[in-house]
Amino acid sequence: MPKVLSKPSCFCNGVPVSVRNKISDAVDFCTDVTEITDIVVIWISKWSVDFNLEVSHLRHSHTDIAILVLMESELESDILDALKAGVDECLPQAVSADMLNLKIKRLAASLNTYKELSQNKAKSNAVLERIRQEESFARHVYQKITGGALEQAKDYFSVQHSADGFCGDFIFEMSSPTGIRYVFLADAMGHGLAAALSIMPVIHVVKAMAHRSMPITTIVHEVNRRLNVELPDDRFVTLAGLEISPFSQMISLVNAGLPDICVLLKNGSLESCSSHCMPLGIAEGSAFSFEPYTFKIADVSRLFMFTDGLIEQENHTNETIGKEGLTQILMDYALLNKPWDDISILFDEHKGDMPLSDDVTLCAIDFSKFNIADPDSGNEQDSRNGTVTFNLEVKGDYLKTVDVPAFVSKFLYATDTNGKIAGKTFTAIAELYQNGLDHGVLNLNSDLKNDFSGFEEYLNKRDKALEALTNEDSVTLSLSCGSEEGIRASITDSGLGYDYSKVDPDKHSLSGRGIALVRQLSEHLEINDKGNQVSILLRDN
Amino acid sequence: MSTIVLPSKFNFGYHKNFTDQYGKALESAPSKAITLDFSNVEYLDSAALGMMVLLKKKADAQNTEVTIINAHGAALDVLKIANFQNLFSIK
Incomplete structure (x- = not known):
């Protein structure tokens, strides 16, 4: 040994x-x-x-x-x-x-x-696991926040590949209560979480404005303004937006920094809608202007929009698909009616083992399959049980600034009340509120509105009366809805009351038709004895 | 022909904008027709109806026709309730 x-x-x-x-x-x-x-x-x-x-x-x-x-x-x-x-x-x-x-x-x-x-590896694994968990939570929150806008209809094709855990490309579709459809494709600068976060203001603005049926140009302007204020200077979002109106039967299209949007017309020609304004978030509102592309729905066969990641992805020999190459592929697919799902396979074959260099999104709309509301049709019957009630009291100086109809709009949105009854409710309550404020609280005489100069005088008197409001002045709104009950609303003002029996406008009158209009919109209308409270019932019929 | 594209909320707050636009349209000599485009209008109130009546009176005085296009939903309902099809051509 x-x-x-x-x-x-x-x-x-x-x-x-x-x-x-x-x-x-x-x-x-x-x-x-x-x-x-x-x-x-x-x-x-x-x-x-x-x-x-x-x-x-x-x-x-x-x-x-x-x-x-x-x-x-x-x-x-x-x-x-x-x-x-x-x-x-x-x-x-x-x-x-x-x-x-x-x-x-x-x-x-x-x-x-x-x-x-081994110890370092264990520490690294612990850090990676914590990052993975945080990313998982963040994704859950992100999807929850953006989820309302992502209820995509299945009547158009879209494919998306993310270069990172979070995707900086975003495709979302919304419909206004009246049936106007909007489709947006947004690509935030960069990729990953930072890019995904840049998209969030876009979602919020679009959700709010699309619900109010705003034109696509107004929505894009507001998105640009919000991003300009909220994003760091080195961040921006490129965006394509479509507004498809069943009323005007037109497609309005905005391209703010994305590759050309291809519109295939039924006559076989291909229109390229190149970017016609700066990416969003760069220019201040006053320096941001554009005119949308417009097409008649009846003239359009298909529409393709995509992010630059699709045409710039390299294969193993460093070749890209390119704009012309992709356009040709899309045309082939459209003209030969090939299944769109094959586009994904084609892209995967091109990419091979190469990593994704950017987020990739393609959206293809076939207008023969795209659901466009019939402007004359009614909505489905509401089958929900129960009721929702909302009370609002506005007093004093707040009467100058509080947008009461906006509360009504939010109430209708929150209760998922759509279609004709939503429009009738908004119109009736906005009218009654205006009456309650102008004629009840401010005590203005609508006869002034009978000529052009009277309108000006009416406005001047209104401004002065608003300046003299006290805490005793108020307008109260009570609003409730339920499928069986219909929509009930009551507007009460703090004024002295008005004798509605005096109101009887002819068709050429410039004023005095407000209460008549509400009476027509409502199934039932009731005015109290004092004349300072109007209660109405509206139903979807 | 002059076209006035109206906002989603066509109410008293649009008074100045509206009167400025139809004022210019009525001033332009070749314009013998004014079109009110309701594509975006989701809501109009009685004040808006009043403004339209005022426009109609001024237009009639100059022999200018006023046409409403693309009215839909609640806005179209309000126009019909007010019987504005008797005052304007609604397309």
């Missing part, structure tokens, strides 16, 4: 070393939880095949130890078998003490490095 190993256990460079004469002893020693060792030196006469299993067992149960075998046999085949069995080092017994000492030091250094790497 070499003298250097006369002790059964020792330390080498701070690493505990244990010496055993049998492999089975080494296994027992390592299994004993009271013993701590990092290097096991096993001193045997020659290698036996029986040792293979024991070493394997030791290796599997203790991945963080080093095994050094010292063998009386100097046969190369024995040494080879030992190394094959998984020992880290195998030396003949005749080796010098210095050599053995050096080998143990090397093993100790190697083991320390291995442990350090």
